Amino acid sequence: MHQIEFTLSGIRKSYGPVQVLAGLSFAVKTNHIVALLGPSGCGKTTLLSIIAGLKQPDQGQVTGVENKPVSYLFQEPRLLDWLTVGENLAFVLRDHIPRAELAKRIDYYLEQMALAAYRDTYPRQLSGGQRQRVAMARALAYPSRLLLMDEPFKSLDIRLKWSLMTRFLQLWTAEPRTVLLVTHDPKEALLLADEVYVLSPKPAVVRSHHQITLPRTARTPDALPLLELEQQITAELIRD
Amino acid sequence: MKASIYKNRLLTVVSVLTLFLVWTLAATLVGKEIILPSPVVAFTQLFRLLTSGGFWRHLGATLGRGLTGFGLSFLAGLCFGLLAGLHPRFKTFFHLWLTVIRSTPTMALILLALIWFKADAVTLFVTFLVVFPLITQNITEGLAQIDPRLKEMARLFRVGFPTILFRMYLPAILPYLATAAAAGLGLTWKVMIGAEVLAYPRWGIGARMDTARTYLQTPEVFAWTIVVIAISLFFDRILTTLIRKRLLYWE
DSSP, X not given: OOOEEEEEEEEEEEETTEEEEEEEEEEEETTOEEEEEOOTTSSHHHHHXXXXXXXXXXXXXXXXXXXXXXXEEOSSOOOOTTSOHHHHXXXXXXXXXXXXXXXXXXXXXXXXXTOGGGXXXXXXXXXXXXXXXXXXXXXXXXXXXXXXXXXTTTTSOHXXXXXXXXXXXXXXXXXXXXXXXXXXXXXXXXXXXXXXXXXXSSSBOEEXXXXXXSOGGGOOTTOHHHHHHHHHHHHHHHOO | OHHHHHHHHHHHHXXXXXXXXXXXXXXXXXXXXXXXOOHXXXXXXXXXXXXXXXXXXXXXXXXXXXXXXXXXXXXXXXHHHHHHHHOHHHHHHHHHXXXXXXXXXXXXXXXXXXXXXXXXXXXXXXXHHHHHHHHHHHHHHHHHTSOHHHHHHHHHTTOOHHXXXXXXXXHHHHHHHHHHHHHHHHHHHHHHHHHHXXXXXXXXXXXXXXXXXXXXXXXXXXXXXXXXXXXXXXXXXXXXXXXXXXXXXXX
């Protein structure tokens, strides 16, 4: 039913004598949210860098992302302090969007992230949660089919995390795109993703794969089927 | 807060008064105007200079030369600094050149320039060689301070080079640029006067100072020195205000 957006086949990567990725293979379907769950330091960020083309794998290949624009949401907001919120969005957009549409697009995504009032504010004047929302507005406003997210909710408290995830899902439902989410938090993965890949500690291989069929509207933190799956995944994550 | 500002101002006034007092005492002890004129004599001479015909022309010539030399050094330093900061190979290649220029005594530069060029060109050439490496180094350093994660972000979002240059690199190095400008301009006046003393252009404060020295008119040497200090302080104040008001607006 779904097309394949991109495929990883046999990705291996070592840093000196330390093997980080030991042959990862999986396919990501178009307009799916796929979560990669793994313990800290298992090479998830390295994998994202390989998909984004920042790093080369020692072996294996990524097919389907060649020369396509890729949007990115990082652990930290990575905003330019000397540009306003609106200008920060314009910074990544102006070379990819016709000039006439720029302001409209920026206003639209800022409004979607409840940031319309902060368009002319400098990042230093915002709270940590607001800054990450700006980063999310930037990632979503960027015209790309593929969005890579590297633990974007990691440094937020539970309420902020929940509100940001809800907002993200609303926007994603309105304009679906393919998302690869890297996280170490099973709950986050289960609330957002269509599929979850559990990775082993370094050197990382795929330990298990789970389809989450429960509709997103029914996914509350206390939904029973999710709690069962969370237990199962947690057990896999802490296994040696 | 207000009390502390008042105290600071008071302290400044006391400091200035003490300086003049020490100067006056020393002049009285020496007792020879030709060695050390008193502040009154020096400032009287300054007033005489201000009302004399050639003053503004000499001042204008030195200012013009200084600002031209500084402007050229700044522009060249900016281009060179950007190239060196963005291309490590370029930096490695020219590192030795810049180190040699910086290590060369200013006097040696002036003497060589005197052999090679005419008076006006000497002052420009020397100022350029002294100020340009300073600007280059500051800009290269500023670029090195930019968070590599921001550079990576720009690369991942495929931001074009002009956008990166004008919206990321230049604003990020603005504080370094300002520091470089302040230090460079301060150095410009020192070097410029030195070069004018030796190159002896028709118009210029340095040349006047040397003439006054030749005729043992020490009060005039002092008067011109006060003028140079005033120039230096004036530009320093302008730049400091600019830096404080405009450069860190996002903080």
